[in-house]
Amino acid sequence: MSASQQTETAQIPVTVLTGYLGSGKTTLLNRILTESHGQKYAVIVNEFGEVGIDNDLLVESDEEIFEMNNGCICCTVRGDLIRTVQNLMKRRGAFDAIIVETTGVADPAPVAQTFFMDDDVRAASKLDAVVTVVDARHVLQRLKDTEEAADQIAFADVILINKTDLVSKEELSTVEARIQSLNPYAVRHLTERCAVDLKAVLDRGSFDLDRILSLDPQFLEDDHGHDHHHHDHGHSHDHDCGPDCDHEDHHHDAPHSVKSISLTAGDLDPDLFFPWINQVTQAQGANILRLKGIIALKEDPQRYVIQGVHMIVEGDHQRDWKEDEPRQSRLVFIGRELNWDYLKQSFQACVVK
Numbered sequence: 001m002s003a004s005q006q007t008e009t010a011q012i013p014v015t016v017l018t019g020y021l022g023s024g025k026t027t028l029l030n031r032i033l034t035e036s037h038g039q040k041y042a043v044i045v046n047e048f049g050e051v052g053i054d055n056d057l058l059v060e061s062d063e064e065i066f067e068m069n070n071g072c073i074c075c076t077v078r079g080d081l082i083r084t085v086q087n088l089m090k091r092r093g094a095f096d097a098i099i100v101e102t103t104g105v106a107d108p109a110p111v112a113q114t115f116f117m118d119d120d121v122r123a124a125s126k127l128d129a130v131v132t133v134v135d136a137r138h139v140l141q142r143l144k145d146t147e148e149a150a151d152q153i154a155f156a157d158v159i160l161i162n163k164t165d166l167v168s169k170e171e172l173s174t175v176e177a178r179i180q181s182l183n184p185y186a187v188r189h190l191t192e193r194c195a196v197d198l199k200a201v202l203d204r205g206s207f208d209l210d211r212i213l214s215l216d217p218q219f220l221e222d223d224h225g226h227d228h229h230h231h232d233h234g235h236s237h238d239h240d241c242g243p244d245c246d247h248e249d250h251h252h253d254a255p256h257s258v259k260s261i262s263l264t265a266g267d268l269d270p271d272l273f274f275p276w277i278n279q280v281t282q283a284q285g286a287n288i289l290r291l292k293g294i295i296a297l298k299e300d301p302q303r304y305v306i307q308g309v310h311m312i313v314e315g316d317h318q319r320d321w322k323e324d325e326p327r328q329s330r331l332v333f334i335g336r337e338l339n340w341d342y343l344k345q346s347f348q349a350c351v352v353k
């Protein structure tokens, strides 16, 4: 019997959902939360960026959503993940399975590792599959400029090659071949807006510890989460990892590091805001890995959600502002070498006078 098969039937299956910034994880999660599959999921979301927006982008549903500390999953958040899962275990029976959505800049290994390293967590849950969503349009560039994108693909049991509508057939073949070369073992699906039979993603029983150990022999060693021996993080965080963190690779001032900036304001003037966001994404798009925002537009009773990856930006009304909800505009940029001062000042210039 392989190590991965030594599991108890009572253990709750855990799906780890990963993929680079903006690849389509939330889109997939929203499908899982809205399609009828008879299962009840507890969802754990970890996000990168200062102003919590991801939770607001999830559909309203009966599922329970737990937001973990904004931060680096390999440091503070790992403790958070253990505590969240332990708390969930006290309420067994309330749900059938757990989904953990990781931040787009995370290496999924420390998350997966948590389900093997902590005794309580290990006894109560079993890693079902690591599902990686890939942005077909941007993945080849991401593989050139980050380590995480390759880690996420190498680690996957199931890969959704998403955003197939944004690439030609030839580009798609190149992407598929590249992904196949990084991970020949994962089951691949080509998707548009993550439209896939959820059976292809959930309850797979496919996490293969033996294969992961062959990729990463130190996977089960306790200090793995802090010892980025096999790669440099290549990104930094605006957050503080906490006093216990001995993480060496933060490079808070690394020139190519990924940083997030959060902007907040009251009502914005649409005649100023839309030209501004177009201009910013045209001018700085190459360095904008991700933008997302919830915007209060002047005299508009509805929340306007705006999202983007590089120069591709889309927006839509989401729902009415609730009576007890402050009309606040929040916008997060995640990127490299962005002109933060300019972004802050020019965003403020869109505020209704």
Ligand SMILES: Nc1nc2c(ncn2[C@@H]2O[C@H](COP(=O)(O)OP(=O)(O)OP(=O)(O)O)[C@@H](O)[C@H]2O)c(=O)[nH]1
Binding pocket: 019, 020, 021, 022, 023, 024, 025, 026, 027, 028, 054, 103, 104, 162, 163, 164, 165, 166, 191, 192, 193, 194, 290, 307, 308, 309, 314
């Ligand atoms: N054209 C196109 N856009 C897509 C597709 N799938 C998702 N998107 C859009 O891509 C953007 C990012 O999608 P999300 O699902 O929020 O991505 P994510 O991986 O959760 O993003 P982070 O949480 O920031 O890492 C959104 O604007 C989506 O509407 C697709 O197949 N085609």
